[in-house]
Amino acid sequence: MCATTAKSILSSTDPDELCVNTIRTLSIDAVQAAKSGHPGTPMALAPLVYTIWNRVMNFDPSDPIWPNRDRFVLSNGHASMLLWSVLHLTQTKAVNAEYERLGQASVTLEDIRRFRQLDSKAPGHPEYHWVSGVEATTGPLGHGVATSVGMAIAQKWLAARYNRAGFEIFNYRVFAVCGDGCLMEGVASEAASLAAHLGLDNLCWVYDNNHITIEGSTKIAFTEDVEGRFLAYGWNVLRVGNANDIDRIEHALNVFHKEKGRPTFIVLDSHIGYGSPNKQDTSAAHGEPLGEEEVRLTKRAYGWPEDAQFLVPDGVYNHFAAGIGARGAKVHAAWNRLFADYVATYPELAAEIDMMQRRDLPAGWDHNLPVFPTDPKGVAGRDASGKVLNVLAQNIPWFLGGSGDLGPSNKTTLTYQGAGDFQAETPNGKNLHFGIREHAMGTITNGLALSKLRPFCATFFIFSDFLRPAIRLASLMELPSIFVFSHDAMGDGEDGPTHQPVEHLASLRAIPGLITLRPGDANEVVEAYRFVLQLRHQPVVLTLSRQPLPTLDRTKYAPASGLAKGAYILAEAPGGDPQVILIASGSEVSLAVGAHEKLVAEGIRSRVVSMASWEIFEQQLQEYRDSVLPPKVAARIAIEQASTFGWERYVGTAGRVIGMRTFGASAPLKELQRKFGFEPEQVIATVKQLLGRA
Numbered sequence: 274m275c276a277t278t279a280k281s282i283l284s285s286t287d288p289d290e291l292c293v294n295t296i297r298t299l300s301i302d303a304v305q306a307a308k309s310g311h312p313g314t315p316m317a318l319a320p321l322v323y324t325i326w327n328r329v330m331n332f333d334p335s336d337p338i339w340p341n342r343d344r345f346v347l348s349n350g351h352a353s354m355l356l357w358s359v360l361h362l363t364q365t366k367a368v369n370a371e372y373e374r375l376g377q378a379s380v381t382l383e384d385i386r387r388f389r390q391l392d393s394k395a396p397g398h399p400e401y402h403w404v405s406g407v408e409a410t411t412g413p414l415g416h417g418v419a420t421s422v423g424m425a426i427a428q429k430w431l432a433a434r435y436n437r438a439g440f441e442i443f444n445y446r447v448f449a450v451c452g453d454g455c456l457m458e459g460v461a462s463e464a465a466s467l468a469a470h471l472g473l474d475n476l477c478w479v480y481d482n483n484h485i486t487i488e489g490s491t492k493i494a495f496t497e498d499v500e501g502r503f504l505a506y507g508w509n510v511l512r513v514g515n516a517n518d519i520d521r522i523e524h525a526l527n528v529f530h531k532e533k534g535r536p537t538f539i540v541l542d543s544h545i546g547y548g549s550p551n552k553q554d555t556s557a558a559h560g561e562p563l564g565e566e567e568v569r570l571t572k573r574a575y576g577w578p579e580d581a582q583f584l585v586p587d588g589v590y591n592h593f594a595a596g597i598g599a600r601g602a603k604v605h606a607a608w609n610r611l612f613a614d615y616v617a618t619y620p621e622l623a624a625e626i627d628m629m630q631r632r633d634l635p636a637g638w639d640h641n642l643p644v645f646p647t648d649p650k651g652v653a654g655r656d657a658s659g660k661v662l663n664v665l666a667q668n669i670p671w672f673l674g675g676s677g678d679l680g681p682s683n684k685t686t687l688t689y690q691g692a693g694d695f696q697a698e699t700p701n702g703k704n705l706h707f708g709i710r711e712h713a714m715g716t717i718t719n720g721l722a723l724s725k726l727r728p729f730c731a732t733f734f735i736f737s738d739f740l741r742p743a744i745r746l747a748s749l750m751e752l753p754s755i756f757v758f759s760h761d762a763m764g765d766g767e768d769g770p771t772h773q774p775v776e777h778l779a780s781l782r783a784i785p786g787l788i789t790l791r792p793g794d795a796n797e798v799v800e801a802y803r804f805v806l807q808l809r810h811q812p813v814v815l816t817l818s819r820q821p822l823p824t825l826d827r828t829k830y831a832p833a834s835g836l837a838k839g840a841y842i843l844a845e846a847p848g849g850d851p852q853v854i855l856i857a858s859g860s861e862v863s864l865a866v867g868a869h870e871k872l873v874a875e876g877i878r879s880r881v882v883s884m885a886s887w888e889i890f891e892q893q894l895q896e897y898r899d900s901v902l903p904p905k906v907a908a909r910i911a912i913e914q915a916s917t918f919g920w921e922r923y924v925g926t927a928g929r930v931i932g933m934r935t936f937g938a939s940a941p942l943k944e945l946q947r948k949f950g951f952e953p954e955q956v957i958a959t960v961k962q963l964l965g966r967a
């Protein structure tokens with residue numbers, strides 16, 4: 274339908290109402306066309322999202338990556354049509370992977386017509402990296418709000434480091450919208466608790482209190498006092514009793530803006546499927562199209578032309594342009610002027626801000642990385658890592674991180690003079706204390722990475738399970754988050770099977786795009802970090818030993834820099850012609866080398882391949898991979914103190930895997946090594962068996 278005809282039959286010409294109903298009807302039509310999706314929540318929250326975007330947020334649609342923009346996170350990602358509608362109606366521009374602004378629309382009306390279809394910029398859930406203007410991938414409930422805490426921490430840190438008298442370079446706010454589902458998820462509670470502890474007054478969550486989830490009324494599973502809970506955490510709690518009252522919503526958002534020392538939680542009482550005569554306030558409005566007849570009835574209730582589809586009435590684009598468009602352009606231009614002065618006054622700080630935006634590293638970022646001397650007793654992976662982290666954090670101002678209360682054990686604490694702790698009173702600190710909240714730790718780390726800081730977080734490898742969803746999302750979002758996991762295998766022997774990872778490596782190796790790295794000695798740890806820091810768009814899981822591992826003699830064996838290829842020939846067979854290849858990672862590298870020395874002494878031509886990372890190895894040319902693992906050598910043994918699952922790909926059907934097929938046990942490490950076969954004798958016996966020499 275053409276816009277002018279439609280306009281004549283629109284019952285209202287109030288621009289706010291027109292914009293709100295445009296968001297509603299675009300959402301309804303898109304879900305109807307897709308035959309799937311979630312219409313009810315966009316219908317209810319259109320006024321909220323309209324108010325945040327058009328009246329409050331400092332966001333310039335022509336530059337969605339302006340560093341000081343306010344952030345908006347739609348944590349109830351199933352309501353993605355809210356985001357597609359506003360990105361379209363504000364005419365937000367697209368940015369490519371090189372951070373170039375090319376002038377195209379982020380989301381077109383055609384994308385919305387093709388909601389949830391292949392290649393549409395209006396996919397089922399908000400996808401960072403796929404659609405410009407999306408600040409975080411959401412859909413797994415709870416994650417968006419938890420990630421927003423990382424963004425708020427980042428703003429505080431950036432302000433503390435870069436703002437100067439007269440130069441408020443970073444003063445943005447973070448808005449997140451969530452529903453019942455988000456607030457039932459534990460990760461939101463973890464993050465909310467930490468947000469209040471840190472006094473993040475730049476953070477506002479709006480809770481869509483509609484009493485409905487998929488199975489029906491929240492009466493069946495969620496009857497707690499949510500407001501009381503947030504008050505107890507230490508949040509500033511506000512309530513808006515009518516989700517259609519945009520003035521009240523705006524007022525509450527302004528109250529948030531003035532609040533100091535604590536984050537704000539706004540409870541917004543809403544009606545899912547607002548306006549639908551037969552589906553409002555029912556779970557039927559949550560996850561299925563309204564149906565053609567109900568669409569008609571609903572549009573009639575809005576005073577909307579019943580047969581119009583994907584209608585954007587005259588004036589709507591203009592109204593957004595006059596609101597967020599004009600405000601965003603103005604604050605952005607003012608910021609540009611400020612930043613130009615800043616560049617002149619503080620050129621070095623300005624250069625850092627600039628580099629950070631492109632995920633570049635400062636010159637000299639790898640100066641003074643340690644080189645570990647040959648040492649048969651060796652160094653624990655976690656200790657080597659601690660030394661490296663402390664150097665990197667001094668070389669790269671925006672490299673920071675922390676642990677889930679295991680800093681002294683993970684050796685991730687930044688101990689150099691001036692590193693400091695990130696707390697409400699000391700927001701320039703580089704040691705984050707996540708508390709024992711691993712899931713939130715992972716999502717917050719992603720929030721920091723989304724803010725262009727270079728973050729790491731740490732815990733024991735066994736507890737990677739607790740933040741696995743965040744690791745997955747880091748990979749999906751293509752974020753360079755660094756996950757440092759010590760106690761990588763059975764090194765904490767006596768702690769027993771609850772503390773001994775078995776299936777973790779295999780399961781993380783299955784996450785597309787994620788890089789796992791299990792370095793074999795202290796110098797490999799250094800090389801691992803050297804590789805990792807240069808990644809811009811890939812997350813990494815670094816697993817480190819608790820116990821000392823011999824530091825290999827690199828004059829005798831190949832240099833540790835080979836690790837940058839994922840796997841390399843560490844110890845060559847005499848004549849370069851191996852009969853058998855031992856492939857090992859982590860603590861099993863020195864075991865393989867020990868076995869190799871004995872085999873060679875017995876006249877068996879073995880080769881040792883240190884394979885710290887499958888994923889990096891897979892990125893190498895076939896020629897290189899064949900040189901490390903020559904196809905003609907079928908006698909291969911993989912040795913890894915972890916699930917054997919997957920190693921067949923490198924040892925083939927003729928090979929063997931010395932790994933774990935059960936859980937571990939509680940005993941000193943030496944006994945566990947004997948029980949589970951991680952001793953040179955067992956490796957040698959397996960080689961001989963494989964070569965038919967038993």
Ligand SMILES: Cc1ncc(C[n+]2csc(CCOP(=O)(O)OP(=O)(O)O)c2C)c(N)n1
Nearest residue numbers: 314412413414452453454455485486487559
């Ligand atoms: C971690 C997680 N678990 C389950 C789901 C599936 N899911 C999507 S929406 C939803 C119900 C959410 O209810 P609420 O947040 O109240 O949203 P509303 O229906 O009110 O929009 C569920 C269970 C999910 N997306 N993420």
Ligand SMILES: [Mg+2]
Nearest residue numbers: 452453485486
């Ligand atoms: Mg709900």
